[in-house]
Amino acid sequence: MSNSKSSLATPSVISDFKEITKMRLALSVVFSSLAGYMLGVETVDFKTLTLLAFGGYFMVGASNAFNQIIEKDLDALMNRTKNRPIPAGRMSVNTAFIIASIFTVLGIIILYTINKQTAMFGAISIFLYTCVYTPLKTKTPIAVFVGAIPGAIPFMLGWVAATDDFGIEPGTLFALQFFWQFPHFWAIGWFLFEDYKKGGFFMLPTGKQDKGTAVQIIMYTIWTLIVSIIPVFGFTGKLQLSIVAAIIVFIFGLGMLNYAVRLFKEMTEKAARQLMLASVLYITLVQIVYVADKFIR
Numbered sequence: 132m133s134n135s136k137s138s139l140a141t142p143s144v145i146s147d148f149k150e151i152t153k154m155r156l157a158l159s160v161v162f163s164s165l166a167g168y169m170l171g172v173e174t175v176d177f178k179t180l181t182l183l184a185f186g187g188y189f190m191v192g193a194s195n196a197f198n199q200i201i202e203k204d205l206d207a208l209m210n211r212t213k214n215r216p217i218p219a220g221r222m223s224v225n226t227a228f229i230i231a232s233i234f235t236v237l238g239i240i241i242l243y244t245i246n247k248q249t250a251m252f253g254a255i256s257i258f259l260y261t262c263v264y265t266p267l268k269t270k271t272p273i274a275v276f277v278g279a280i281p282g283a284i285p286f287m288l289g290w291v292a293a294t295d296d297f298g299i300e301p302g303t304l305f306a307l308q309f310f311w312q313f314p315h316f317w318a319i320g321w322f323l324f325e326d327y328k329k330g331g332f333f334m335l336p337t338g339k340q341d342k343g344t345a346v347q348i349i350m351y352t353i354w355t356l357i358v359s360i361i362p363v364f365g366f367t368g369k370l371q372l373s374i375v376a377a378i379i380v381f382i383f384g385l386g387m388l389n390y391a392v393r394l395f396k397e398m399t400e401k402a403a404r405q406l407m408l409a410s411v412l413y414i415t416l417v418q419i420v421y422v423a424d425k426f427i428r
Contacts, residue, residue, distance in 0.1 A: 147216040150215055151196050151215075154192075162415070163285040163308065163414075164289040167301070168183055169289070169422045170290060171301070172294075179245055183242070186249075189241065190238035192234045193230075194260040196228075197260075197265075200227050205331065206218045206330070208330050209326045209330045238257075249292045260278065264278040264281065269331045275334060279312035280309070283305045287302070303358070311410065314349075314387070318348065321400065324400075345395040345398065352384075352391040362421075371428075372421065376423075380421075386413065390410075393405070
């Protein structure tokens with residue numbers, strides 16, 4: 132009976148596959164890409180939409196798998212990651228590498244069938260995340276800045292997939308998600324500070340859970356709020372936002388800013404976790420409002 136229970140408790144192959152590719156994170160990235168596509172397209176092509184979804188998932192999944200291969204020894208030191216497939220011994224490095232390699236090739240090929248620029252930005256995202264961001268995490272807080280670049284590409288990628296063009300419109304989408312990365316990841320770095328310390332990761336800008344970090348979180352939240360409403364002023368080409376939508380987005384931004392200020396006042400892991408959740412809700416709602424506003428106007 133005990134062996135049966137042990138077998139049932141062992142994560143399945145499917146669960147490990149989800150974990151090595153970080154399925155929930157990958158799906159959130161795909162959501163951003165699809166939102167960007169809907170903003171850039173004039174007539175929705177469901178074939179392109181499908182290719183973007185699968186290509187985007189493969190690229191993010193590949194990045195996450197490579198990341199876990201590189202950090203396998205450090206993951207084993209942290210409570211948050213020690214049960215991942217590789218450090219827990221449920222998946223070999225070779226298997227993970229095969230998955231990551233296949234995902235990379237499939238992702239680039241699929242995105243290339245949409246257009247060359249989409250494939251190029253997808254490849255740049257994998258390279259920066261795997262070869263630059265991941266090694267820097269144990270060396271300098273600048274890693275978050277580098278990681279914010281591939282993290283901001285998906286929203287922009289959707290527009291490029293729709294238009295085969297890179298200009299002010301996808302640049303604005305990139306800037307919005309780029310600035311958003313900082314309060315989001317610093318909030319995570321705050322409430323996981325002790326766990327990250329075990330792995331030797333430098334995630335907070337000052338290296339500490341202090342007022343300096345909290346102030347920077349507030350400043351980048353304000354920048355995120357400002358960039359999010361820029362399209363209402365007509366400076367961003369075909370990327371436009373109605374006054375009503377801009378007000379709604381601004382209110383969402385104030386909500387996120389409230390949690391950033393709360394972290395500054397309370398300096399607690401609970402406040403940091405609440406900010407992280409608020410940031411996820413914020414970027415999701417903003418993307419929904421952007422898309423809804425385009426089709427309602």
